Amino acid sequence: MSVLLAFAAAALFGTGTFLLLQRRLSRIIIGIGLIGHGSNILLLTSGSGRGLPPIIGSADPTDFADPLPQALALTSIVITFGVTAFLFALGYRSWKITHDDVVEDDVEDRYIARRVDQLVDEGEAAARLNELAEDPE
Amino acid sequence: MFVLLALHLVVGTAIIAAGRRLGRQAFAVAALAPLATLLWLAARSGDVLDGDSVLDSYAWVSRLGLAVDLELDGFAVAMVTVVSGIGLLICLYAVAYFAPHDGDHTDDVPQSPNGVGRLAGMMTLFAGAMLGVVLADHLITLFIFWELTSVTSYLLIGNDDTNPRARAAALQAILVTGLGGLVLLVGLIIIGQAGGTYRMSELLADAPSGGAVNAGLVCVLVGAFTKSAQAPFSSWLPGAMVAPTPVSAYLHSATMVKAGVYLVARLAPMFAMTGSWRVLVLTVGSATMVIGGWRALRQTDLKLLLAYGTVSQLGFMMLLFGTGVEDIAKAGVVLLLAHAAFKATLFMIVGIIDHAVGTRDVRRLHGLGPSWRLTQACALVAAGSMAGVPLLFGFVSKEGALEGYLEHGEFVGSAAVLTVIVLASILTFAYSARFVLGVFGVLGATDADPADVARSRDAHAPGWLFAGPSVVLTVLTVGFGLAPGRLDGLVDASTSALHPAADVVHLHLWAGFTGAFTLSIVIIGGGIVLTVLRRHVASVQRAGARITRLVPSSERSFNLLLRGTGVIARRITATVQNGSLPIYISIIVLMATVVPLIGFAGDLDGFPQLVETPVHVALVGGMVGAALAASIVRRRIAGALMLGAVGYLMAGLYVTQGAPDLALTQFAIETLSTVLFVLVLRNLPAGWTHRTPAIATPMRIGVSVAVGAAIFVFALVASDARSEVAGPQQSEVMVDNALPKGKGHNVVNVILVDFRGWDTMGEITVLVVAAAGAVSLARTGRRRDVIGPTFEEILEGYDDTAGTADERRQEVPG
DSSP, rough: OHHHHHHHHHHHHHHHHHHSSSBBHHHHHHHHHHHEEEHHHHHTOOOOOOOBBOOTTOOOGGGGGOOOHHHHHHHHHHHHHHHHHHHHHHHHHHHHHOOOOOOOHHHHHHHHHHHHHHHHHHHHHHHHHHHHHHHHO | HHHHHHHHHHHHHHHHHHHHGGGGGGHHHHHHHHHHHHHHHHHHHHHTTOOOOEEEEEEEGGTEEEEEEEEOOOHHHHHHHHHHHHHHHHHHHHHHHTSOOOOOTTSSSSSSHHHHHHHHHHHHHHHHHHHHHOOOOOOOHHHHHHHHHHHHHHHHHTOOOOOOHHHHHHHHHHHHHHHHHHHHHHHHHHHHHHHTBBHHHHHSSSSSHHHHHHHHHHHHHHHHHHHTTTTSSSHHHHHGGGHHHHHHIIIIIISTTHHHHHHHHHHHHTTTSSTTTHHHHHHHHHHHHHHHHHHHTTSSHHHHHHHHHHHHHHHHHHHTTTTTTTTHHHHHHHHHHHHHHHHHHHHHHEEEEHHSSSBGGGGOOOOOOOGGGGHHHHHHHHHHHHHTTTHHHHHHHHHHHHHHHHOOSSSSTHHHHHHHHHHHHHHHHHHHHHHHHHHOOOOOOOOOOHHHHHHHHHHHOOOOOHHHHHHHHHHHHHHHHHHGGGGGGHHHHHHHHHSSTOOOOOOOSSSOOOOHHHHHHHHHHHHHHHHHHHHHHHHHHHHHHHHHHHOOOOHHHHHHHHHHHHHHHHHHHHHHHOOOOOHHHHHHHHIIIIIIHHHHHTTTTTTOSSSHHHHHHHHHHHHHHHHHHHHHHHHHHHHHHHHOOOOHHHHHHHHHHOOHHHHHHHHHHHHHHHHHHHHHHHTTTTTTTOOOOOSOOHHHHHHHHHHHHHHHHHHHHHHHHTTTSSOHHHHHHHHHHHHHHOOBBBBBHIIIIITTTHHHHHHHHHHHHHHHHHHHHHHHOOOOOOOOOOHHHHHHHHHHHHHHHHHHHSSOOO
8 A cells, every 4th residue: 555546546446435425417427436436546556566466476575466455345336336227227217207317305304494483382392381381470 | 028029920810800899998908018028027037136147148149149139137127127117017007098078178198099009009019029129139120129119109199190290209219210320330330340249248348449449339329319319319208198098108218219229228337438439428428417407498289398307317317327436327127116106107197187177387277176195296296206305215216316426426517417317307397386286286377268177176086007007106115215116126236237346235215414414405406496486587587598498409401301302302403304215314324424524534554556446437427427416416317217227337437447347247237227217217307397405415425425425535545454464364264165066167157156046046136026025016006096185284284183182181180
């Protein structure tokens, strides 16, 4: 692991997060792709560093790159592709329904947030009744 | 003993199940459980009073040392007598109480027969839990039953769930006693761990001490204070008076509220000398006794008067049991018994009057008819016992308390506490007198409505079942007042259960002209003066109330606290839970990255090499540039291409790291992804119009930078940490075994298909699931003509229902 590669992973995560926070599904997909690449760098560099391809007979095994992180990264690449493909399908569906790919606010949560003032009033009414019950005067 | 507890559970559940059919007769069924308990107690009490104890144990979680240990010792006999004796009488009384009466106006009689059945069943369950509290010898067992009494109390107070006052009072009760219960649990665990045992009988033999135990004791006391309605936690008890009178008489004067006193009584012999125990108990008890008495004197509602009186008497009991002095604790045992007898009587009488006349407000009560003489006599005797009038049971206990403090108060502050007891007892006499005057109609308003006067005069006296239980208790009050020696055995056994070294006691009708008797005369004299001068006292109280109103009372503080918590919680919910996905993600990623970052940053020592190979500079430069471009461009296709560029550069990076398999895979998949992306994008508009963002761009950038920084630090710290790991490397084993065992030259491939084959299996499963989801999403999208409602339309629909819900809420009266 070098400082440069750590920086590369950080930059991919940062830009990926920025895109993840957008409202467009297509940008969110790009963000997830970037974060996937960033985590692959992290996985790969968790090994012992650069080396020769770990193929028996091609070189001395002590010069090999660490094969285990490579296997993990390979799995990660494929899974990221699976997730991306699913998100593409979601984007396609979103376009079918609304002709756009905006991720809207959650209706239930917005509704609850709007009701807060009303709930606060209700709570105060209950508390006032409570006081009445205790104070005879 | 387990059989008895199970009996309560079965009877209670059965009554709740059959509630609708039984109606008020449910209480007659409920009376079976306390009756059985009393019979069992009668069979066993002989041995126990001679000094034995009955033990029952059931190993629950033996590896944690958790056992349900029940022990019937002398003090438990006294408590079981109160719990089941009063319970039996209350059940009989309730049968009559829930019958229809002339003066019924009251909101505390459940309208549906189901409500009465539920009440009876719940009360039986409560009685079982309370028996568990007083029989438990294991601290954790005690805690569990303790909490069960809180829960059943909550359900009983809030039984009339259509009454918002009942709901509010029940909520306050469960919040105060429940929070106290949590604190209590902490304290019990500290003490149990410090003492090495949770058995109270073993702790009594060898009590732990030390700083931790002191803290634990403070926690335990907080729990006991909340349960026994001590200042400043007393406000829930008067609120609980919204419950039907049998519940108030049983739970909120005779039994449940004494659980805190009971616990203090059990622990005081072990810990009274430890830390701040005595200071805390005596201060809180004194304040409670005086404040309760003062406020009781101010009430116009007879039931509230009794409630505040109970608060005061509970403070009194704390002062007696909390000292840990055996001769004072003796008086506490007597007071506990006497209080149960007279307070239950008084509550029953309030219930009778409430039903017959239709009010319990002293200003609307006028002279009752001649048929009421018996009930009035009972009220007079019981109130006299409460006031400490000679020849009654209460006098014996008060005399014992004064004598104990005079002769055995050898600890700091005992003189001050004695003064408090005398002053508060004067108040007790005054409010007892006020109760009697109220019952006799003397306090009725002079300019009363003639209808009120007539209603009091013509009220029907109670039937034998309604009046009977209070008469029984009155007879006991007089009997034990005249012949207190009959209780010697019980009081003796109780005290020696608490203090194993206690001497034999004798209770006296009258001990002669002692100091205690002089103080009794002072109390009675002072009480009479206060009663005669009651108009002046009332004006002083009004003036006092005007001043104390400036200071937030415990009720008000509680309500403010409750309301504040609610308001803050709702505001926070509205802020973080506002429906915006970007905000949710921001909060999640910030929590997941920035919070651990604080922990990582400390481990960061030094940087590794800056650059491994010059090729990396070009690769990373291109990657970062492409990633930045991907996040800035405003055309979808450009973003997709930039992502593709990052992917191809990643493949280059894999090559330089010695990972050709990864490079190949990445290359193939990146190509596939880009093709897919373009396939979808061909439908979508090329760019997007700018809309007001849910969170502003600076916030997005801030979150992203924070995440990037966290990852940067994590990468450096994690790679640094790995080099410190000693021992054989898993990878070396895999390289060595790839050819001989895996029969493959490419180690990465062997790992994937052989060494970690199950991982690959899982990976394939994920792909299958994703593919199935993607295909089904794409296929259902074919119905072109069906276009669902827009987001705005959906939200409008919600607003419509909100409006109707509002209207419905306003239609609810009150």
